Amino acid sequence: MSDLAIRAGELDAADELAKLREQFVLDAASDHAADAAGVYLDGNSLGALPTAVPAHVADVVAREWGQLRIRSWTESGWWEAPERIGDLIAPLVGAAPGQIVVGDSTSVNVFKAVVGAVRLAGEGRDEILVDEGTFPTDGYIATSAARMTGCTVRPVPMDSLADAVGPRTAAVLINHVDYRSGRLHDLPALTAAVQAAGALVVWDLCHSAGALPVGLDAHGVDLAVGCTYKFLNGGPGAPAYLYVAARHQAAFDSPLPGWNSHVEPFGMRPEFVPVDGARRGRVGTPDILSMAALEAALGVWDGVSVEAVRAKSLALTDFFLECVQAYVPAGRVTVLTPLDHAARGSQVALRCADASAVMEELIRRGVVGDFRAPDVLRFGFTPLYLGFADVERAARVLAEVL
Ligand SMILES: Cc1ncc(COP(=O)(O)O)c(C=O)c1O
Numbered sequence: 001m002s003d004l005a006i007r008a009g010e011l012d013a014a015d016e017l018a019k020l021r022e023q024f025v026l027d028a029a030s031d032h033a034a035d036a037a038g039v040y041l042d043g044n045s046l047g048a049l050p051t052a053v054p055a056h057v058a059d060v061v062a063r064e065w066g067q068l069r070i071r072s073w074t075e076s077g078w079w080e081a082p083e084r085i086g087d088l089i090a091p092l093v094g095a096a097p098g099q100i101v102v103g104d105s106t107s108v109n110v111f112k113a114v115v116g117a118v119r120l121a122g123e124g125r126d127e128i129l130v131d132e133g134t135f136p137t138d139g140y141i142a143t144s145a146a147r148m149t150g151c152t153v154r155p156v157p158m159d160s161l162a163d164a165v166g167p168r169t170a171a172v173l174i175n176h177v178d179y180r181s182g183r184l185h186d187l188p189a190l191t192a193a194v195q196a197a198g199a200l201v202v203w204d205l206c207h208s209a210g211a212l213p214v215g216l217d218a219h220g221v222d223l224a225v226g227c228t229y230k231f232l233n234g235g236p237g238a239p240a241y242l243y244v245a246a247r248h249q250a251a252f253d254s255p256l257p258g259w260n261s262h263v264e265p266f267g268m269r270p271e272f273v274p275v276d277g278a279r280r281g282r283v284g285t286p287d288i289l290s291m292a293a294l295e296a297a298l299g300v301w302d303g304v305s306v307e308a309v310r311a312k313s314l315a316l317t318d319f320f321l322e323c324v325q326a327y328v329p330a331g332r333v334t335v336l337t338p339l340d341h342a343a344r345g346s347q348v349a350l351r352c353a354d355a356s357a358v359m360e361e362l363i364r365r366g367v368v369g370d371f372r373a374p375d376v377l378r379f380g381f382t383p384l385y386l387g388f389a390d391v392e393r394a395a396r397v398l399a400e401v402l
């Protein structure tokens with residue numbers, strides 16, 4: 001056994017979060033090659049299945065839908081689900097209750113948040129800034145939102161964002177963690193810089209929520225969105241969420257007012273009168289079955305602190321980098337993810353020739369990460385269910401493949 005494999009065993013033995021792995025379904029019916037136990041490093045794309053989910057979803061289907069039918073909207077708490085589940089996510093992103101509503105996709109919530117931010121910014125501001133490396137959907141939607149609000153959209157490199165924001169800027173849309181490189185952007189400093197110029201900031205938390213502390217309230221963020229199928233393990237297509245800071249809620253003017261965000265949904269009135277609070281971010285009927293899976297998945301967080309998860313995430317990525325350096329032939333990969341903890345999310349991205357073929361072979365051998373064009377191997381680290389032995393094994397298999 002190598003020194004690193006021995007160290008991995010010691011680190012796992014000392015890991016306070018190691019027990020949480022039992023709350024996930026991992027490797028039960030895996031069909032990967034028998035000589036390599038599976039390592040799931042793609043929780044930054046689709047989190048693993050929490051064991052509590054199937055029974056809860058089955059109950060919602062069989063009893064709440066099957067037997068109670070329409071009564072479940074009131075008797076099973078279906079109607080309140082978007083805000084109730086929003087309040088379960090709130091502590092994970094540092095928000096007080098009453099500011100997060102769950103529903104729709106991240107893309108749709110980006111639209112609500114960006115148009116909402118431009119409207120909140122008021123007259124005389126006609127520019128939306130987006131971070132240059134943004135996940136594509138955010139850029140597409142910001143561009144469309146700009147067309148619809150009479151704004152122009154300007155992609156800016158993150159290092160010059162604080163200088164780029166100015167008196168014409170209405171809103172700035174930033175990915176908290178860059179999906180490709182894993183770089184963590186400085187939310188407190190950038191929020192302050194945007195607001196000092198009189199603009200509003202919208203943070204996309206897809207790659208940070210559930211992996212590291214966000215501190216939405218503490219840092220005075222205006223609006224935020226995120227998905228729940230990555231580090232929150234809500235399942236494929238799980239509903240996303242929208243955060244509107246309490247101080248903006250009364251003036252938040254959603255571009256997608258629906259009957260669910262009406263003050264009196266069952267009044268069936270022709271004119272729209274928005275409801276107060278987080279519910280104003282709703283549009284139509286909540287997707288109850290997906291919400292049921294998400295609600296059960298969030299139970300994993302009972303008694304778990306995001307700070308502990310962050311500490312383990314950094315330890316896992318540090319250890320992976322150390323193993324890669326020790327095992328992989330020099331010069332074969334380039335690390336794209338910042339080494340500085342303050343600038344690192346919960347993934348490691350490696351640039352590598354033939355990255356697509358390399359990832360295909362890794363997956364065949366049971367080490368599941370993903371490939372992002374043109375040449376990036378991406379490995380996501382979910383501290384709730386990954387251990388140090390997994391990490392050591394993944395680096396060893398990578399070296400074998402390379
Ligand atoms: C940063 C980021 N924003 C948005 C999305 C897209 O979200 P959705 O498919 O929920 O609209 C993703 C991933 O799919 C993402 O990584």
Ligand SMILES: Nc1c(O)cccc1C(=O)C[C@H](N)C(=O)O
Pocket residue numbers: 044045046179237
């Ligand atoms: N949402 C996804 C999907 O429906 C299929 C495959 C991948 C995804 C992803 O989430 C991709 C992810 N946002 C990324 O960072 O690349």
